[in-house]
Amino acid sequence: MTTTLSLVGIGSGNPDHLTLQAIKTLERADVILLPRKGAEKTALADLRRMIASELLKKTPNVVEFDYPVRDANTPKYHDGVNTWHDALAAIWQNLIATHVPPNGRLALMVWGDPSLYDSTLRIADRVIARGIDLAVEVIPGITSLQMLTAAHAIPLNTLGDPVLITTGRKLREDGWPSGVQTVAVMLDGECSFQHLAPEGLNIWWGGYVGMKQQILIDGPLAEASPKIIEARADARAKNGWIMDIYLLRKS
Structure with a gap:
């Protein structure tokens, strides 16, 4: 029972940045995860909502979740980031188990591109390390x-x-x-x-x-x-x- 996780680069805030590959990948997903990053960053979530509801011919099930906040007071920077990523991996694992059908397709819209100063690929590795059978694909975006x-x-x-x-x-x-x-x-x-x-x-x-x-x-x-x-x-x-x-x- 392998879940396919598509990390889809959506550019830096302009819906015109989406490639045809990105749109097709989002349309064939069973579930799109949509992070909420607090009241002050509602514009980021709103853009993702608009893409899902207005730009796709087929709108998958959209599951929103609250993004945990990294503890900036942790003495060592990397320790704080690792703890934060562990918390995100646990959330993803629970959302996959709850909302994604067997052998289903899951998509996450990534600001810019997943390869450049973004943590989604590292978090996906942590989900796999937790025993989830996950096949990861990356759809590049404009950085x-x-x-x-x-x-x-x-x-x-x-x-x-x-x-x-x-x-x-x-x-x-x-x-x-x-x-x-x-x-x-x-x-x-x-x-x-x-x-x-x-x-x-x-x-x-x-x-x-x-x-x-x-x-x-x-x-x-x-x-x-x-x-x-x-x-x-x-x-x-x-x-x-x-x-x-x-x-x-x-x-």
Whole structure:
């Protein structure tokens, strides 16, 4: 009795980002799991609801569940994340047992793409480790990094040079990584570019990239930094949440 779990990338907030493959995969699912991430992020759940109810010719059974909150006070970051992922795996296991028919198909809509700073594949591995017979397939989606470079009309890399993709936490802890001209930063709630010496650095920043409320700021880091900090705080206060990403490049 194998359950097929389809992790479907849906892009970064614009329903036009869905591929035909994503739509067909969602339509043939028996159940779509839809996470609720608190009152301040209802827009994320609403987009998934709209996709299921309006864009699919056949709407599967949609099962909503509350997303557990990661304990940010855990002394060691990875310990907190592992505990959080264990809690999610337990929820998925229960939902599969309760709602998915034998040999059924389960789908989960993933913001952006499951391969880039997303935990769904790791959580699926934990479900399998719990003894659930799960066949996992990934349907790729447009990432926020792709949307950022498209919105600013810039290439991701300079000619022949590598790019490092990292998080705000690592940028704060380690500083500018050696050997690269370009750094893409995700999952940064603290504007970690403030911890870098701004001389010779340019930044391309985007909030809500791909969505109707998209905000874009770019320029030399010394000039753009205060503008980004202010715009980010204002947008978060207005909407209750923000997703942003930025690219830093040595000039």
